[in-house]
Amino acid sequence: MRLKSLLLGWIFLVPVGCLASDNAMPGFLEGQLRILAFRDVELAEGNPQKFSAGNYPEYPLIILSPDGKKAIARVTADGNGNYRLALPPGDYILDVQGRPPKGHVRAKPQQFTVVSNQTVHVDMDIDTGVR
Numbered sequence: 719m720r721l722k723s724l725l726l727g728w729i730f731l732v733p734v735g736c737l738a739s740d741n742a743m744p745g746f747l748e749g750q751l752r753i754l755a756f757r758d759v760e761l762a763e764g765n766p767q768k769f770s771a772g773n774y775p776e777y778p779l780i781i782l783s784p785d786g787k788k789a790i791a792r793v794t795a796d797g798n799g800n801y802r803l804a805l806p807p808g809d810y811i812l813d814v815q816g817r818p819p820k821g822h823v824r825a826k827p828q829q830f831t832v833v834s835n836q837t838v839h840v841d842m843d844i845d846t847g848v849r
Contacts, residue, residue, distance in 0.1 A: 745832035747812070748802040749840045751795040753777060774799055777823065777844055780815035781805065786827070789815075807834045814844055 751774055774795040781791040781803075792815060795801045813827040824845040830838050 742807055743835040744804040745807055745834055746802060746804055746837040747781070747793075747810075747830065747832060747840060748800070748837055749812075749842060751777065751779065751799045751801060752841065752843045753799075753846060754843055755846045778815045779842060780813050782811040782813060782827075784809040784811065784829075786811050786813075805832045807832050812840050812842060814842070 753773065774797070778792055778794045779801060780789055781793070782788065783790060790810060791803060791805065793801045793803045809829065809831050811827050811829050814823055814825045825842060828840050828842065830840045832838055
């Protein structure tokens with residue numbers, strides 16, 4: 719009788735647990751991609767001038783698992799450098815996917831947490847190394 723009760727409880731609890739996790743409302747990641755490069759022209763203070771290169775499709779962003787080993791999603795910024803996507807609640811890392819054929823790209827991977835039905839804002843700066 720006890721085994722039968724355990725089985726009935728297990729049969730009932732497993733589907734309820736699955737429904738609870740499947741019904742979690744997604745959250746959102748949004749931000750702005752800034753592609754930075756340096757011009758040879760120096761400002762009066764002696765600092766190189768930063769400017770946005772604006773070729774956003776060449777620099778897709780990738781959302782990785784917290785350990786950085788599994789790709790979860792990919793997003794490309796629009797013509798103004800803005801991006802937004804829905805993700806399940808959890809911890810993630812935002813990074814640049816791949817590298818363009820010329821030169822190299824430096825970007826600092828950014829950790830973030832998505833909360834159900836909320837928006838997290840994470841901007842990504844990419845240094846193209848152009849001088």
